[in-house]
Amino acid sequence: MNGKRKILSRYADKSIITFTVNLFNSMKRILLLMFILTQLFSGKAQKDPFSKYPVYSGNDLGITYSPQRSVFKIWAPTARAAELRLYHTGTGPQLAVIVPMVKSKNGTWVTTVFTDQNNKFYTFRVNINGVWSDEITDPYVKATGVNGKRGAVIDHPATNPVNWENDRSPVLQHPTDAVIYELHVRDASIHESSGIKHKGKFLGLTETGTRNPAGQSTGLDHIKELGVTHVHLLPSFDYNSVDESNPDAKYNWGYDPLNYNVPEGSYATNPYDGAVRIKEFKQMVQAFHQQGIGVIMDVVYNHTALTEKSNFNQLVPGYYYRQDKTGKFSNATACGNETASERPMFRKFMLESLLYWVKEYHIDGFRFDLMGVHDIETMNLISGELHKIKPDILLYGEGWTAGVSPLPDAVRAIKANASKLKGIAVFSDDIRDGIKGSVFEHADKGFASGKKGMEQSIKSGITASCPHPQVDYEKVNYSKSAWAASPAQTVSYCECHDNHVLVDKLAISAKEASPEQREQMQRLALSIVLTSQGISFIHAGTEFMRSKKGVENSYESPDSINAIDWRLKADHLDFYKYIQSLIAIRRFHAAFRLQTADAIKEGIRFEENLPEGVVVYRIITKGDGHSSFRVCLNGTADIVDIQTEGNWNTLLRDNRVLFPYPEIKQPEGKMQLAPFSCTILSR
Numbered sequence: 001m002n003g004k005r006k007i008l009s010r011y012a013d014k015s016i017i018t019f020t021v022n023l024f025n026s027m028k029r030i031l032l033l034m035f036i037l038t039q040l041f042s043g044k045a046q047k048d049p050f051s052k053y054p055v056y057s058g059n060d061l062g063i064t065y066s067p068q069r070s071v072f073k074i075w076a077p078t079a080r081a082a083e084l085r086l087y088h089t090g091t092g093p094q095l096a097v098i099v100p101m102v103k104s105k106n107g108t109w110v111t112t113v114f115t116d117q118n119n120k121f122y123t124f125r126v127n128i129n130g131v132w133s134d135e136i137t138d139p140y141v142k143a144t145g146v147n148g149k150r151g152a153v154i155d156h157p158a159t160n161p162v163n164w165e166n167d168r169s170p171v172l173q174h175p176t177d178a179v180i181y182e183l184h185v186r187d188a189s190i191h192e193s194s195g196i197k198h199k200g201k202f203l204g205l206t207e208t209g210t211r212n213p214a215g216q217s218t219g220l221d222h223i224k225e226l227g228v229t230h231v232h233l234l235p236s237f238d239y240n241s242v243d244e245s246n247p248d249a250k251y252n253w254g255y256d257p258l259n260y261n262v263p264e265g266s267y268a269t270n271p272y273d274g275a276v277r278i279k280e281f282k283q284m285v286q287a288f289h290q291q292g293i294g295v296i297m298d299v300v301y302n303h304t305a306l307t308e309k310s311n312f313n314q315l316v317p318g319y320y321y322r323q324d325k326t327g328k329f330s331n332a333t334a335c336g337n338e339t340a341s342e343r344p345m346f347r348k349f350m351l352e353s354l355l356y357w358v359k360e361y362h363i364d365g366f367r368f369d370l371m372g373v374h375d376i377e378t379m380n381l382i383s384g385e386l387h388k389i390k391p392d393i394l395l396y397g398e399g400w401t402a403g404v405s406p407l408p409d410a411v412r413a414i415k416a417n418a419s420k421l422k423g424i425a426v427f428s429d430d431i432r433d434g435i436k437g438s439v440f441e442h443a444d445k446g447f448a449s450g451k452k453g454m455e456q457s458i459k460s461g462i463t464a465s466c467p468h469p470q471v472d473y474e475k476v477n478y479s480k481s482a483w484a485a486s487p488a489q490t491v492s493y494c495e496c497h498d499n500h501v502l503v504d505k506l507a508i509s510a511k512e513a514s515p516e517q518r519e520q521m522q523r524l525a526l527s528i529v530l531t532s533q534g535i536s537f538i539h540a541g542t543e544f545m546r547s548k549k550g551v552e553n554s555y556e557s558p559d560s561i562n563a564i565d566w567r568l569k570a571d572h573l574d575f576y577k578y579i580q581s582l583i584a585i586r587r588f589h590a591a592f593r594l595q596t597a598d599a600i601k602e603g604i605r606f607e608e609n610l611p612e613g614v615v616v617y618r619i620i621t622k623g624d625g626h627s628s629f630r631v632c633l634n635g636t637a638d639i640v641d642i643q644t645e646g647n648w649n650t651l652l653r654d655n656r657v658l659f660p661y662p663e664i665k666q667p668e669g670k671m672q673l674a675p676f677s678c679t680i681l682s683r
């Protein structure tokens, strides 16, 4: 399959999954249970044929470099022979020398070169059943030449930017304190209006003092000014689809992994020199940290861009991937293969790769693409080990797959199993689609665009899918029960890189509404996200009404669709300030960042007997400057009267900023809520 079909089918299959999961889950579970019982009682439970492969437990796979010697080690238990090929350059034919490798313990092959190999390049070949593989990098490769074709020998400490030893991540007290900003490296700066010099590069996100034509901050300064706690970067490891020698020729999001432990070369100022992308990535992390912003990486361990020809599969055919009953590559990712996290050497690879990004690049969190492909045991192992070295690391993922997997649902890291995951959150499609309508039915509306009957989905979202006695789960759009054991397990959002952005979704689903009214809908939608419990997540540009011109799946659309047009900040300045204020309110008041399911159950009280399309609730907490908040959400096109008692201060009134708190008192009696609006009172 070509890249386009792969990703498109991945998207399409996600839609099918979302719909069918609810319909067929019960039936699937019964069938699965019957299957397992049959297998158990007939004694025919099949053992994984790869389970007899030796497991190498050392942490020195790949290259161990010093000026005196370079030790190369790969794991290839079925190989009859292996060789290292050294080059002077990352491309081109100048082969320097071929070095045979020696079989070592537990399936490894090793060789040592006793001259300084710094800035040299290398590949491997293995011979399996008399057939030599292509020249490949090894999965553990940490530096490469252009397009990731050859490994690069690098003196890693020499890639550290000035003062890297003093680089410190901002401290996150609790996962629910996070406000995450999802951003594509190229999108951030490639538009002319960014005023950024290093357009489309890691270095573009290190620049300060950058301005749009109206003189407003862009890039790093803007992200700081917006007030988010973390930036979440779309795939920034080495991916396959963009030609690093000509990065302007073709765009891609980057969900097609090539070398997991190497930064993407098209974002570097020089993709040929293996050290440059490493140094520039670190400079970017350092620049965010200097502004008090954490850096999260989007990681895609669920599949590889190549299948038969991937480095994993050429080194150890079949081992790193799941197979279906006929022995073919199974495809829960709809991208041609799915990795096998339950097999020890892939589990080890994932863990070591993630530890490496934290230790070498000071990464503060990971977002796992199609996390539902991975098994719970692996994810909990990873979480445990990462939390050991970084107690406030933020881990979350997509709790679904894009197709069926041979691994049983019961052991996979899907949303339904969220409560079994330790220290890992999942995205809530319940609140996402509750707010704006199904991402798969374009005409569908949500609470914020006037659809009736979405109140329970919104309440479930407000309570971060933690158990709450006032939520009627039968009426929640997808999940018919509370799936989170803690608000730290729930990512609350209504827009991300996938599917239509909010502006476009509203333009399609609420086309009868005026642009002014749709703006109020978008204000309401983001108000719900940023006042709901759980981990807050917004998509870059939503704070000034970014559009992708109606393109639903822009994974390979040109810059004209994907680039962030920083002029929008001037066009929608009041809107932007509103979102900025919502973030400030959230970060200032712990009531919007409750830490436990009990605190949510006890602290949140929904008001009853309200009109359809209206949700009003109170948060009563101890220890906050304001002991009580009243959040009023009107998802209808009408002005709605609600009762008030006592005096309240007004933080927000009808999607307008009143922060810091004015001494406006809300008199007793009736209060009117504007159409499609959020009002927040406090006392």
Ligand code: CA
Residues within 6 Å of the ligand: 147, 148, 238, 239, 240, 241, 242, 244, 258, 264, 265, 266
């Ligand atoms: Ca690449």
